[in-house]
Amino acid sequence: MRAGRAYYVYIASNQSRTLYVGVTNSIRRRIAQHKAGEVEGFTRRYHIGTLVHFEVFGDVHAAILREKQIKRWRREKKIALILRENPEWRDLSDGWY
Structure with a gap:
């Protein structure tokens, strides 16, 4: 592993609160890809x-x-995890782009 490298486990959602769990080494890039519909399949x-x-x-x-x-x-457990830190289900990437 390179020094200073960061890896992110994330939960992303939609308006209906469908959940997706992923891992990435660039959270900004990955969420931008999700927002742009560049990730094939489920998302x-x-x-x-x-x-x-x-x-x-x-x-x-x-x-x-x-x-x-x-x-x-x-x-239910995933939702409880989200609610502990983000009870309003805000988009934590707001202001990144």
């Missing part, structure tokens, strides 16, 4: 583009483990 089909939660890791393996952990959770 494009459901217009996932609102960043509602993210966590930062210095180790890619830790980030991947956390992503897998959250993906295994029931929807």
Whole structure:
């Protein structure tokens, strides 16, 4: 791992609050791709583009483990995680672009 490298586990959503959990090494780039509909499959089909939660890791393996952990959770537990830090479901990427 390179010194100072950051990895992000994130939860993105849409107006209907459909959830998507992902991992990336560039949260700004990845969310911009979601917003532009550049990510094939689920996120494009459901217009996932609102960043509602993210966590930062210095180790890619830790980030991947956390992503897998959250993906295994029931929807209710994911929502509880979002509500702890972001009860209004604000787009945490507002002002980035």
